[in-house]
Amino acid sequence: MSKRILITGATDGIGKAFAKYMASKGHHVIIHGRNREKVKDSALEIIKKTKNKKIDTIVADFASLTEVQSMSKSLLGKYNFLDILINNAAVIAPEYIESVDKIELTFQVNYLSPFLLTLNVLPLLKSKQRSQIINIASIAHAETINFNTILDPEFFDSYSAYEISKLCNILFTYKLAKKLQNKKITVNCLHPGVISTKLLHVLWSGGAPVKNAVEAIKNVMIQAEKNFETGKFFAGKSLVLSSAISYDENTQQKIWDFSMNLLKLKGIIPGNF
Numbered sequence: 001m002s003k004r005i006l007i008t009g010a011t012d013g014i015g016k017a018f019a020k021y022m023a024s025k026g027h028h029v030i031i032h033g034r035n036r037e038k039v040k041d042s043a044l045e046i047i048k049k050t051k052n053k054k055i056d057t058i059v060a061d062f063a064s065l066t067e068v069q070s071m072s073k074s075l076l077g078k079y080n081f082l083d084i085l086i087n088n089a090a091v092i093a094p095e096y097i098e099s100v101d102k103i104e105l106t107f108q109v110n111y112l113s114p115f116l117l118t119l120n121v122l123p124l125l126k127s128k129q130r131s132q133i134i135n136i137a138s139i140a141h142a143e144t145i146n147f148n149t150i151l152d153p154e155f156f157d158s159y160s161a162y163e164i165s166k167l168c169n170i171l172f173t174y175k176l177a178k179k180l181q182n183k184k185i186t187v188n189c190l191h192p193g194v195i196s197t198k199l200l201h202v203l204w205s206g207g208a209p210v211k212n213a214v215e216a217i218k219n220v221m222i223q224a225e226k227n228f229e230t231g232k233f234f235a236g237k238s239l240v241l242s243s244a245i246s247y248d249e250n251t252q253q254k255i256w257d258f259s260m261n262l263l264k265l266k267g268i269i270p271g272n273f
């Protein structure tokens with residue numbers, strides 16, 4: 001049966017490869033990106049390759065909370081359901097950069113904006129009998145988190161900021177999975193593998209082909225659909241454990257409150273919570 005799937009950061013790397021795969025299977029794919037031209041080109045390329053015309057596009061720079069709010073409003077206005085949300089968009093900022101909201105870029109793009117988007121579009125996921133959220137995290141996630149310094153420029157380090165953002169993806173996954181336990185929405189996260197993309201090449205080289213990541217995401221989708229797995233972390237095709245701190249309920253609550261307070265400070269109350 002055809003599903004409607006929103007993939008953030010579907011203009012390059014893993015997100016684009018997965019959008020292509022889902023389109024090739026006849027699903028309705030909503031391609032998100034930050035660059036209007038690149039979003040349009042990606043959609044045209046996918047339509048041409050897959051002959052699937054059920055491809056929509058949406059543009060929002062995750063470095064702007066206002067753009068995430070507009071994106072959410074457009075989605076809620078245009079669609080009455082979503083089967084799958086894949087939070088995939090991410091960056092590794094090579095140096096300390098502030099978003100337009102004056103928040104460190106990696107934290108905002110990789111974690112805070114997806115947090116806001118997800119809470120905003122929950123009504124679309126709730127309107128289905130079964131739906132799922134997949135957060136693309138990483139095996140490269142932090143083992144500790146200091147809430148006093150995560151956004152402090154003095155403590156900035158490119159790799160640590162990325163690791164922290166990926167830990168936040170996992171903490172959010174576990175917390176949301178618990179909150180949604182009876183609502184038939186599964187929430188899982190995964191490490192897609194070490195994949196040759198421009199994000200990887202900011203700090204490293206090499207990497208496996210994107211098709212490996214496509215297989216890994218497909219596996220999570222199937223595990224959630226068939227076995228109703230939720231609140232889990234996968235690496236490649238295996239169910240694995242994430243860092244000990246990611247299971248700490250106090251830390252899960254703390255990052256939730258930290259995010260809510262930060263959004264409130266910027267005048268934003270996410271939908272539904």
Ligand SMILES: NC(=O)c1ccc[n+]([C@@H]2O[C@H](COP(=O)([O-])OP(=O)(O)OC[C@H]3O[C@@H](n4cnc5c(N)ncnc54)[C@H](OP(=O)(O)O)[C@@H]3O)[C@@H](O)[C@H]2O)c1
Pocket residue numbers: 008009010011012013014015033034035038060061062063087088089090091109136137138139191192193194195196197198199200207
């Ligand atoms: N590659 C790996 O080895 C690896 C390993 C573990 C986890 N991951 C995770 O896999 C996911 C996909 O990464 P990738 O490796 O495929 O990277 P990628 O090829 O660089 O793709 C990243 C996507 O995110 C989008 N994006 C970046 N900044 C954005 C912003 N400000 N607003 C909106 N969208 C933005 C990019 O848009 P543009 O096309 O405009 O740049 C692109 O579509 C990420 O969550 C990453 O953390 C990757």
